Amino acid sequence: MMLKIENLHAGIDGKEILKGINLEVNAGEVHAIMGPNGSGKSTMSNVLVGHPSYQVTEGKVTFNGKDLLAMSAEERSHQGLFMSFQYPVEIPGVSMTNFIRTAINEKRKALGQQPLAPTEFLKLIKEKRDLVKLDAKFMNRSVNEGFSGGEKKRNEIFQMAMLEPSLSILDETDSGLDIDALRIVADGVNRLKSADTSVIVITHYQRLLDYIKPDVVHVLYQGRIIRTAGPELALELEQRGYDWVIKEFEDSMK
Amino acid sequence: MKPEQNYIEIFNRNRALIDQGSAGVLNDLREKALDCLIRNGLPNKGIEEYLHTDVAGWFEPDWGLNLGRLDMHVDFARAFRCNVPNLSTLLYFLANDEYACSETASKASLPDGVYVGSLREAAKSRPQILEPYYGRLADMDRPGIAAINTMFVQDGLVVYVPDSVIIEKPLQLVMLLNSPVGLMTNRRILVVLGRGAQLKLLLCDHALTANRFLTTQIIEVFAGADSRFELYDLEETHNANLRISECYISQEAGSQAEIDYVTLHNGQTRNSIFSTLAGNGSRLSLNGIATLDREQHLDNMTFVDHRVSDCTSNELFKYVLDDSASGAFAGKVLVRHGAQHTESQQTNRNICLTRQARMFTQPQLEIYADDVKCSHGATVGQLDEKAMFYMRQRGIPEKEARMMLMQAFVGEVIGHVALEPLRDRLNRLVEKRFRGELSQCEGCRVCRE
Numbered sequence: 001m002m003l004k005i006e007n008l009h010a011g012i013d014g015k016e017i018l019k020g021i022n023l024e025v026n027a028g029e030v031h032a033i034m035g036p037n038g039s040g041k042s043t044m045s046n047v048l049v050g051h052p053s054y055q056v057t058e059g060k061v062t063f064n065g066k067d068l069l070a071m072s073a074e075e076r077s078h079q080g081l082f083m084s085f086q087y088p089v090e091i092p093g094v095s096m097t098n099f100i101r102t103a104i105n106e107k108r109k110a111l112g113q114q115p116l117a118p119t120e121f122l123k124l125i126k127e128k129r130d131l132v133k134l135d136a137k138f139m140n141r142s143v144n145e146g147f148s149g150g151e152k153k154r155n156e157i158f159q160m161a162m163l164e165p166s167l168s169i170l171d172e173t174d175s176g177l178d179i180d181a182l183r184i185v186a187d188g189v190n191r192l193k194s195a196d197t198s199v200i201v202i203t204h205y206q207r208l209l210d211y212i213k214p215d216v217v218h219v220l221y222q223g224r225i226i227r228t229a230g231p232e233l234a235l236e237l238e239q240r241g242y243d244w245v246i247k248e249f250e251d252s253m254k
Numbered sequence: 255m256k257p258e259q260n261y262i263e264i265f266n267r268n269r270a271l272i273d274q275g276s277a278g279v280l281n282d283l284r285e286k287a288l289d290c291l292i293r294n295g296l297p298n299k300g301i302e303e304y305l306h307t308d309v310a311g312w313f314e315p316d317w318g319l320n321l322g323r324l325d326m327h328v329d330f331a332r333a334f335r336c337n338v339p340n341l342s343t344l345l346y347f348l349a350n351d352e353y354a355c356s357e358t359a360s361k362a363s364l365p366d367g368v369y370v371g372s373l374r375e376a377a378k379s380r381p382q383i384l385e386p387y388y389g390r391l392a393d394m395d396r397p398g399i400a401a402i403n404t405m406f407v408q409d410g411l412v413v414y415v416p417d418s419v420i421i422e423k424p425l426q427l428v429m430l431l432n433s434p435v436g437l438m439t440n441r442r443i444l445v446v447l448g449r450g451a452q453l454k455l456l457l458c459d460h461a462l463t464a465n466r467f468l469t470t471q472i473i474e475v476f477a478g479a480d481s482r483f484e485l486y487d488l489e490e491t492h493n494a495n496l497r498i499s500e501c502y503i504s505q506e507a508g509s510q511a512e513i514d515y516v517t518l519h520n521g522q523t524r525n526s527i528f529s530t531l532a533g534n535g536s537r538l539s540l541n542g543i544a545t546l547d548r549e550q551h552l553d554n555m556t557f558v559d560h561r562v563s564d565c566t567s568n569e570l571f572k573y574v575l576d577d578s579a580s581g582a583f584a585g586k587v588l589v590r591h592g593a594q595h596t597e598s599q600q601t602n603r604n605i606c607l608t609r610q611a612r613m614f615t616q617p618q619l620e621i622y623a624d625d626v627k628c629s630h631g632a633t634v635g636q637l638d639e640k641a642m643f644y645m646r647q648r649g650i651p652e653k654e655a656r657m658m659l660m661q662a663f664v665g666e667v668i669g670h671v672a673l674e675p676l677r678d679r680l681n682r683l684v685e686k687r688f689r690g691e692l693s694q695c696e697g698c699r700v701c702r703e
Binding site: 049050051052072073074077078082083085088089090091092093094098099100102103104106107110142159163 | 654661665666
């Protein structure tokens with residue numbers, strides 16, 4: 001099993017947001033986590049990648065057999081965890097090339113590998129840029145600075161392709177994307193999929209799931225997963241909204 | 255007793271000795287300088303311009319002064335190795351305040367009429383070069399150290415470039431402080447550029463021995479019409495070093511000047527830069543970088559005087575402060591009545607890496623013309639936490655991410671440096687500085703202990 005979350009409680013500024021999450025993701029699977037605003041979707045992704053502002057108060061997360069919560073954010077990355085940010089950050093003065101080269105070589109260093117030779121690195125960049133149709137000119141620019149919304153999201157998938165993570169969390173990757181950009185991003189994700197890699201798609205809408213087909217769909221509500229089913233659940237949510245799931249959950253709690 | 259009293263007495267007791275080690279116009283101004291010091295004293299924190307830096311207090315210890323011109327031996331070959339290599343320059347030295355010329359520079363043939371040499375020598379042999387300019391810009395009546403410097407100065411560097419002469423190769427003046435005991439040094443640089451002349455001057459300030467130094471430095475620059483001038487002042491001294499520098503530049507019509515102050519490593523420093531845009535259409539780019547840690551202190555004060563119309567000034571100063579370092583920036587821009595179509599921009603951005611680091615910033619604009627474009631901005635903040643986390647998520651360790659963000663922050667200023675090899679060199683020096691690897695100088699051993 002790639003990821004196992006057991007009874008995860010976490011929050012920010014002393015306020016509990018996740019109230020006992022249980023989730024298992026196997027290699028090769030695509031999971032969608034859906035839910036209304038404020039249900040804890042972004043908290044969950046931030047906690048998994050080790051954002052320092054969030055505190056875990058209870059529970060356990062195992063990633064490829066290792067205790068994920070004991071690792072720093074960078075160690076989690078080295079172990080193969082990636083998050084595509086809902087709002088990719090602009091870093092003035094740090095070029096894309098420098099940024100991605102440092103990221104790759106730090107990972108290689110952590111895994112006891114030699115730094116990538118410059119020619120290999122350039123070849124890899126070219127190959128991965130093509131995957132998300134990101135123009136070469138972006139490589140000399142500062143990270144995300146002056147990128148459009150769509151370019152920023154394509155850049156996230158480009159970085160994902162460069163870093164070759166085993167588990168990728170796509171946090172609201174569809175937000176702010178037009179249909180063409182959405183297709184390019186989804187296409188990139190699909191081409192990176194293999195029997196050894198898994199994806200968690202966090203999304204408010206069904207739209208992205210038309211392009212990235214989930215194996216399992218979860219509904220997150222008030223910090224708990226209240227329903228888990230196959231891909232048909234996403235379609236049903238699209239048609240009927242969240243109220244009926246919430247009602248059924250609340251009825252079952254009575 | 256006021257701190258200046260000691261120096262007034264030393265001066266009166268040693269007047270003959272001081273004059274003997276010097277000549278001409280240098281000696282002629284001393285009496286006036288003495289009057290100014292008696293009248294105004296040394297600048298203390300009671301004066302607003304010196305609120306954050308107690309310069310007068312720096313003079314309180316009984317500093318040694320080398321008035322008898324004792325030879326303070328400096329091994330230039332060794333010193334050069336630890337300075338700025340990879341940059342092809344004409345190399346000159348000031349060992350404390352004693353001028354020396356490198357072998358290559360002495361062999362280099364400079365264009366006709368150019369004078370690059372000792373201030374003392376010039377006072378003797380080239381009074382016609384010195385007299386119209388020496389002491390004409392440095393204002394001994396405003397709070398500062400121009401008066402005390404003028405009283406005691408015995409040597410320094412003079413660069414005279416006649417009309418239309420272009421010196422392609424940068425001149426590099428390596429200033430080495432070297433003494434077995436605490437020493438006060440008063441040094442002076444005079445630059446005169448004729449109409450259409452061009453010059454690049456790089457100053458490297460180093461301390462070779464571990465003891466305390468107090469340096470007063472006066473730079474006067476006359477930039478003739480349509481001249482181009484670049485001045486780089488790079489300080490890499492140690493924690494026990496005290497430095498007060500005043501730079502005065504006057505620009506005639508159509509001239510362009512770039513002045514960059516880089517404080518990579520220091521003890522306590524006060525730099526004042528007074529720029530007068532005296533001729534129409536003159537342009538000034540004035541920049542500063544400071545990387546401070548421990549108890550280091552840097553106070554930069556700039557005063558840009560837009561006297562006439564159609565001039566441009568751009569200022570960008572950036573500080574990174576770590577540990578208990580403190581910094582100050584005061585930037586005054588004066589746009590005088592009639593100085594229409596002035597374009598002036600002043601920016602000061604600062605990062606405090608710890609809660610103990612302190613930064614004081616004070617932009618001051620005084621505008622008496624109505625058709626002008628003037629702006630200013632000042633910020634004090636921390637490294638961008640969002641960027642930091644983004645980088646860590648991509649596997650860049652926190653320490654490395656901090657480094658990259660700091661480097662990017664000052665990189666904006668380095669990008670303004672016109673002299674390309676220096677730009678590359680500065681990027682490397684700043685990185686080394688942030689990694690704590692600066693530098694190879696013996697003086698820097700002091701700071702590690």
